[in-house]
Amino acid sequence: xxxxxxxxxxxxxxxxxxxxxxxxxxxxxxxxxxxxxxxPSSLAEVSPWWEALFNPLSTVWTLDAYQNSLSSGMxxxxxxxxxxTVPATILPLIIAANAAYAFTFLxxxxxxxYFAILVALMVIPLQSSLIPVLRGMVWFQRTFDIPLTGTYxxxxxxxxxxxxPLAIYILRNYMMTLPRELIEAAKVDGASNYQIxxxxxxxxxxxxxxxxxxxxxxxxxxxxxxxFVFVGEQKAVMTYQxxxxxxxxxxxxxxxxxxxxxxxxxxxxxxxxxxxxFVRGLLAGSVKG
Amino acid sequence: xxxxxxxxSAIVIGIAASYGLYWLLNFLLTLLPERIHERFSWFSxxxxxxxxxxLVLIMPLIQTVAWSFMDDGVKKWVGFKxxxxxxxxxxxxxxxxxxFLWVLVVPAITVAFGTAAAALSNQxxxxxxxxxxxxxxxxxxxxFVAASTIWSYFYAYVPPGRPEIxxxxxxxxxxxxxxxxxITMDQGxxxxxxxxxxxxWLQVGYAMVVISSAIxxxxxxxxxxxxxxxxNPWQIFAGIILPQVWGTVMSVFVTVLxxxxxxxxxxxxxxxxNFNTSxxxxxxxKQFFENSNVGPASAVVTILxxxxxxxxxxQIQTARQQEALx
Numbered sequence: 001x002x003x004x005x006x007x008x009x010x011x012x013x014x015x016x017x018x019x020x021x022x023x024x025x026x027x028x029x030x031x032x033x034x035x036x037x038x039x040p041s042s043l044a045e046v047s048p049w050w051e052a053l054f055n056p057l058s059t060v061w062t063l064d065a066y067q068n069s070l071s072s073g074m075x076x077x078x079x080x081x082x083x084x085t086v087p088a089t090i091l092p093l094i095i096a097a098n099a100a101y102a103f104t105f106l107x108x109x110x111x112x113x114y115f116a117i118l119v120a121l122m123v124i125p126l127q128s129s130l131i132p133v134l135r136g137m138v139w140f141q142r143t144f145d146i147p148l149t150g151t152y153x154x155x156x157x158x159x160x161x162x163x164x165p166l167a168i169y170i171l172r173n174y175m176m177t178l179p180r181e182l183i184e185a186a187k188v189d190g191a192s193n194y195q196i197x198x199x200x201x202x203x204x205x206x207x208x209x210x211x212x213x214x215x216x217x218x219x220x221x222x223x224x225x226x227x228f229v230f231v232g233e234q235k236a237v238m239t240y241q242x243x244x245x246x247x248x249x250x251x252x253x254x255x256x257x258x259x260x261x262x263x264x265x266x267x268x269x270x271x272x273x274x275x276x277x278f279v280r281g282l283l284a285g286s287v288k289g
Numbered sequence: 290x291x292x293x294x295x296x297x298s299a300i301v302i303g304i305a306a307s308y309g310l311y312w313l314l315n316f317l318l319t320l321l322p323e324r325i326h327e328r329f330s331w332f333s334x335x336x337x338x339x340x341x342x343x344l345v346l347i348m349p350l351i352q353t354v355a356w357s358f359m360d361d362g363v364k365k366w367v368g369f370k371x372x373x374x375x376x377x378x379x380x381x382x383x384x385x386x387x388x389f390l391w392v393l394v395v396p397a398i399t400v401a402f403g404t405a406a407a408a409l410s411n412q413x414x415x416x417x418x419x420x421x422x423x424x425x426x427x428x429x430x431x432x433f434v435a436a437s438t439i440w441s442y443f444y445a446y447v448p449p450g451r452p453e454i455x456x457x458x459x460x461x462x463x464x465x466x467x468x469x470x471x472i473t474m475d476q477g478x479x480x481x482x483x484x485x486x487x488x489x490w491l492q493v494g495y496a497m498v499v500i501s502s503a504i505x506x507x508x509x510x511x512x513x514x515x516x517x518x519x520x521n522p523w524q525i526f527a528g529i530i531l532p533q534v535w536g537t538v539m540s541v542f543v544t545v546l547x548x549x550x551x552x553x554x555x556x557x558x559x560x561x562x563n564f565n566t567s568x569x570x571x572x573x574x575k576q577f578f579e580n581s582n583v584g585p586a587s588a589v590v591t592i593l594x595x596x597x598x599x600x601x602x603x604q605i606q607t608a609r610q611q612e613a614l615x
Binding site: 012015016018019020022023026027028029030032033036045046047048049050079083086087090091094095096098099101102103106107108116118119120121122123124125127128129130131132133136152153156157158160161162164165168192193194197218221222223224225239242243246253256257260263264267268270271272275278279282283 | 293295299300303304307308311315319330331333334335337338339341342344345346347348349350352353356402405406409410411412413417421423424425426427428429430431432433434435437438439440441442443445451452453454456459490493495498499502522547550551553554557558570573574577583586587590591593594597600601604605
C-alpha cells in the first residue's frame with residue numbers, strides 16, 4: 001500500500017502525458033524509415049509504412065534490403081568508416097593529452113595567451129581552413145610523390161587538428177582538478193615529466209579521456225565533409241555512400257532506409273552503452289561544429 | 290578481407306607512430322644537458338599539438354582570408370571585388386537572409402523545447418525519466434546525413450495517383466488538404482523552416498540533458514518554501530527554477546547558435562542548396578567544389594568567420610560558466 005501511494009505521488013500525470021507526446025513525435029520519423037527498411041521491395045514503394053505498423057502480423061518482414069545494401073558497397077564503407085574513425089579518435093586524444101599536461105603542469109612563456117587562442121579557435125568553422133589544407137596536400141604529393149589525398153591518413157591528420165582546441169580545453173580542465181601534491185611527490189622521487197605523464201596523469205585522466213573519446217568517435221563517424229574532401233570516392237565512408245544513395249532517386253526508399261540503419265547501428269550502440277560518459281562530456285562543454 | 294587487414298594495420302601503425310613520436314621527442318631532449326632538459330620539457334609535450342594547430346588551422350585560416358582578395362584561380366589580386374560581387378548579388382543576399390532566419394529560429398526553439406522536456410521529465414519519476422530522456426537524446430548519435438534521410442522520407446512527396454508514402458502529406462490529406470512537394474516550396478521560406486525542424490530535432494536532446502542537470506542542482510529548500518506558500522507547479526517553475534538555471538539556458542543557446550551559424554550537411558543532403566535554401570557554409574561548398582572559384586569561396590567563408598567572431602567572446606563566457614558548473 002505504501003508503495004502504491006508513493007508511486008502515485010511520484011507519477012505526475014500531466015508531465016507524463018506531455019513527455020509521452022514529445023517522445024512519440026521524436027520517434028515517429030525514425031520509426032517510419034526503420035519499418036520501410038524491413039519490408040519487401042514490392043510493398044515498400046506502393047503502400048505506406050504505417051500500414052505495416054498497424055497490421056504487423058499480416059505483413060511480410062524481411063532483411064533483404066540490408067543484404068542488398070551490404071553487398072552493394074555498404075560493407076566496404078563500413079570498413080572504411082572504421083578505419084577512418086578509430087585512429088581519428090585515438091590520435092587526437094594522445095596528442096591533446098600531452099598538450100594538456102603542458103598547459104596544466106608546466107611553465108612556459110605565453111601560456112595564457114596560447115590557451116586563449118585555443119578557446120577562440122573552438123568556434124571557427126572548419127570550412128575556413130579546408131581549401132588551403134587540400135591545396136597544400138596536393139602540392140605536397142606532386143612535389144614529393146607521396147600520396148596524401150584519398151588516404152585514411154589525411155583524414156586522421158585533419159580530424160586530429162580540428163579536435164585539438166576542444167580536446168585540450170576539456171582535458172586541461174580535468175587535469176586541473178588532479179592533486180598537484182602527487183606530481184610533486186613523484187618529482188621528488190626522481191620521475192621525469194615523461195614518466196609522470198604516461199604512468200601517473202594519463203591513467204588518472206581516464207574519465208575525461210573516455211568522455212572525449214566517445215564524443216570524438218561520434219563526431220568523426222558522422223562527419224561528411226572531411227571524409228568527402230580528404231578520403232573521397234575510392235574509400236567512401238558511410239555518410240558519403242548514404243548521400244549518394246539519397247541523390248539517386250530511382251534507388252527507392254527501401255535501400256536508402258537500410259543503408260541509413262547500417263550506418264546508425266554502431267553509433268547508437270556506443271551511445272546507449274556509454275551514455276553516462278557522453279553526458280559527462282557534454283556537461284564539460286564537448287560541443288563543436 | 291584484404292581491406293580489413295589493411296585497415297587494421299593502418300590503425301596499429303598510426304597509433305604506434307604517435308607514441309613513438311613522443312618517445313623520440315623526449316629522447317632527443319634527454320640528450321641535452323640536465324638543466325636545459327628540465328626547462329624545455331614542455332617542448333616535447335606541446336610540439337605535435339602546436340604543429341597540427343598551426344599547420345592545419347591557423348595558417349590555412351590566414352591563407353583563406355588572403356585568397357578572398359584574389360580571383361577565381363588565385364592568380365592575381367582583385368581587391369574587394371569578390372565581396373562587392375557577393376553583396377550586390379540578390380541570390381547571396383537571400384543566403385544571408387536564410388542564415389539570419391536559422392539563427393533567429395533554431396536556437397530559441399531548441400532551448401524552449403529542451404527546457405520544457407527537462408522540466409517535465411524531472412517530474413515523472415526516475416525510471417520513466419531515464420527512458421524518456423534517452424529517446425529524445427538519441428538523435429545526438431545520428432549523423433546529419435542520416436537525419437536528412439529520415440526527414441526527407443517524412444516530407445516525401447509522390448505524384449498524384451500513386452499511394453502516399455510520406456507521413457506529412459498523409460496527415461495533410463487526412464485533414465482535407467492537398468499533398469504538397471514540401472521541400473521545393475520556398476514561399477515564405479517554408480522549406481528552410483522544414484530543414485530547421487530537423488536541426489531542432491537533433492539538438493533538443495542536448496539542450497534537455499544540460500538544462501536538466503542544472504534543474505537537478507536547484508536547492509530543494511527553495512522549491513519546498515514555495516510549495517509551503519501555496520505556489521502551483523507552473524509558478525514554481527517560472528518563479529523559482531527558471532531564474533536559477535537561466536545561466537545554463539543561455540549557454541546552451543550560445544552553443545546551438547554557433548552550431549547553426551555553420552550549418553551545412555543538412556542543406557547539402559536535403560536540397561543541395563536548391564529552392565532558395567542555401568546558407569553561407571553551403572555556398573562555400575558550391576563555389577569551391579562545383580564552380581572551382583577559390584577566391585569567391587574564400588570570401589564567403591571569410592564573411593562567415595567575421596559573423597562568428599562576436600560569438601567567440603560569448604564562447605569564452607560559456608566556457609567560464611561551465612567551469613563554474615562542475
